[in-house]
Amino acid sequence: MIIRRHPHRAAGAATGRAIRRTAATSVAGLAAFSVVAFGPLPGVSEAQPSTTTTPFTTPNTDDCPNKTAPPPPIDTSEVPEPGRTAPAALPIPSPPIGGKQLGGCGVILPSGAGPVPEGISATAWEVADLDTGKVIAAKDPHGRYRPASTIKVLLASVAIPALDVNKTVIGTQDDANADGTRVGIGPGGTYTNKQLFQALIMASGNDAAHAISTQLGGDEATVAKMNALAKQLQALDTRAATPSGLDGPGMSTSAYDLALLFRHAMTLPLFAELVHTEQVDFPGFPANPKDPDDKDHPGFPIANDNHLLYEYDGAIGGKTGYTDDARQTFVAAAQRNGHRLVVTLLKADVRPFRPWEQAAKLLDYAFALPGGASIGSMPDEAAKTPNSSVALASPPAHTDAEPAAEPESGSNNHELRIALMVGGTILVVVLLLAARRVSRRR
Template sequence: MSTRMTRRDRRPRSLAAAALAAGLIGASALTLSPAALAAPAPDTPTPFTTPDTDSCPNKTNPPPPIDTSEVPEPGAVAPAPLPVPSSPIGGAELGDCGLVLPDKAPPVPADISATAWTIADLDTGRVLAAKDPHGRYRPASTIKVLLATVALRSLDLNKVVTATQDDANADGTRVGIGPGGHYSNKQLMQALLMCSGNDAAHAIATQLGGEQATIGKMNDLAKRLHALDTRAATPSGLDGPGMSVSAYDLAALFREAMTIPTFAEIVHTQQVDFPGYPADPQVPGDTDRPGFVIANDNRLLFDYDGDLGGKTGYTDDARQTFVTAAERNGHRLVVTLLKGDVLPIRPPEQAARLLDYGFALPLDASVGTLPSATGTSANSGVALASPPPHDTPDATEPRESHHDSWGTITIIGGLVLVIGLVIAGWSLAGRSRR
């Protein structure tokens, strides 16, 4: 068992079992940590106060770790904190560390234990409300949203790869990939996003050039998206030196990922068949593992009307993390939660309350904006940024002027021809009279 994540390996299960499991946790694992198991049930009277962030305790770094997961490898040095921009990304109001609400907004929902959160419009990018939006926290498995965005724009989804023992041995949560098993990249993406499989993350990162190369690509994309509070330290979300994200950044990363149709399809999928793998020839009596059904870890996909999908996360240091989106009356909102807990209500229920709150705000409510999406999705061909005007020859003004000049020449030529015919007619008439 990993010292970084107190979760058992994932086992195949039915949709009903997955829904039950999702109802018991708000993270990307089927079992709770010892701390969570020791906590009283949500209906037990327990004093509760929303964590106070008014003094900006996490402006430069996430809270101190509680284990050794972020200790650098021997000979390595822990990375310095990410620079804090001189002007808050998204607008001045988002530089506040406490509650950031639009004018005349009603009180925020009670019982939100997440230390930081953001509500934003998935289409316009308007940030509707937030708490400590740029405070830095650990993402846990929600960073797989960033990994998926990189992978979906780089890998052939129809390509079939053979899993290795290293994939199967990945630390933390595993979907159940086996050595010698054959998996398409789309199936690996389903395991990554629906079941938070770190074994799938390892197989994907291997194709992207290995762990360090993949981390570099993830961080490059975060910078291009102006997610300047974000630094991946592992592809899967396991805690590592320098790992960081903010509630604002997580909303921006999810918004970018949702522009890729395959991503939106997978996170909205409730269940799917997943392949098994062959017996180990070196183990006497070993037998082939049959395929099984995997179900989505996001319980709001089952419980919240209009939920579009999302991503769960949990580590001992990150605590409960969550991102999800929903649509109501033609509006799509995204909600992010960081450093939450299962008390007084579980993270999916907290997210549902914040979604309800966001949908009830006026349509023009805003405290800032998410950065504009950039680039182009290689898989979907969807332009993520509006092209400048007259970006093609067919739409340029010179071409239109050229067309007009030909029209003028045609008119003049026609007049000359008519005059010539009239003169010729007079000449013929004169000859006839003579």
């Protein structure tokens, strides 16, 4: 499925979120008031709550179903191109990377820990200390799953040190034609590499991934560099098949590896800045000179796709992902009482809680455990990666002194529609009152 990100769907500013929530509540409240006061509107059916639900069961991985490879694909996305064969499964390290306990496939908890929160639909997950590398709790940590767009964390780790962030590039039709989620790069548009990284990390733009990988030598060369870095970091369950996270032959990662890759990416100050950024303005692109009806495409705001960033106190930032085969994937970090934790989810569902809500539950659980709780560790990648530091970069702090963001045109349009909905509901109520009064006079 090709998804086109509408340029005016971005809504990152806190003010805009508050307005939208208030307006939506007002609409719902007025609608409920009209039904209670006057009964159902003529010709309008009331929404009935569902009377049937499918019981939720946390996936059981005790028998290690994904020890060697991800679950079978449900589509043809991993069929090799003509003349090529699918790569063999990655070797299984022995002993397990990170410690003996991490070789288990079910839920693994430190001694004395209580049960994990209910409602975690992720088939595999992990919570670890971002600073020390200690793994605090996990489920099937080395089980192999598809990363979807969380693999962009690895792409960013390769590209940010390699590319000049201030260099400008011209968007191409090939960028614009990228499959999957696109931020809205257009042919002839002028973009700095920093803006491409914003689109990649904040909005998961596959068009941005294409523009970045082109500068790194093309998709095949970029994937080779990503896999070389994964191996160097001892993320040995990980193999990228595409730069963007679209499924391909041999694509694989694990909950353990994803935490490790995110921890490494957080040593890059630009990455730490962008995962924590809520909204930025993104450039437009010129009209197609071959199309007399086309017009210039103005710039637009883009917002961070990670809802944990907006909803969880102490959230540092993270990356979302989804494909039909990978399902919901997620990696994020948060800080509390001087401790910074990273949480990963693989092959999750949106029920009974959305991925960011499941991540919040696991973070709350891990923050409540004793400080020394551990079931394993992540290797110190700083000793293995040139020009990296074990000291993790801190995202920019928000302060009350920061000026409020000016509302964007797209946000204004959205809020205008909500205002009209509220006004329309009020008008319906007034008309119903008038009609009742006229009816009584007859």
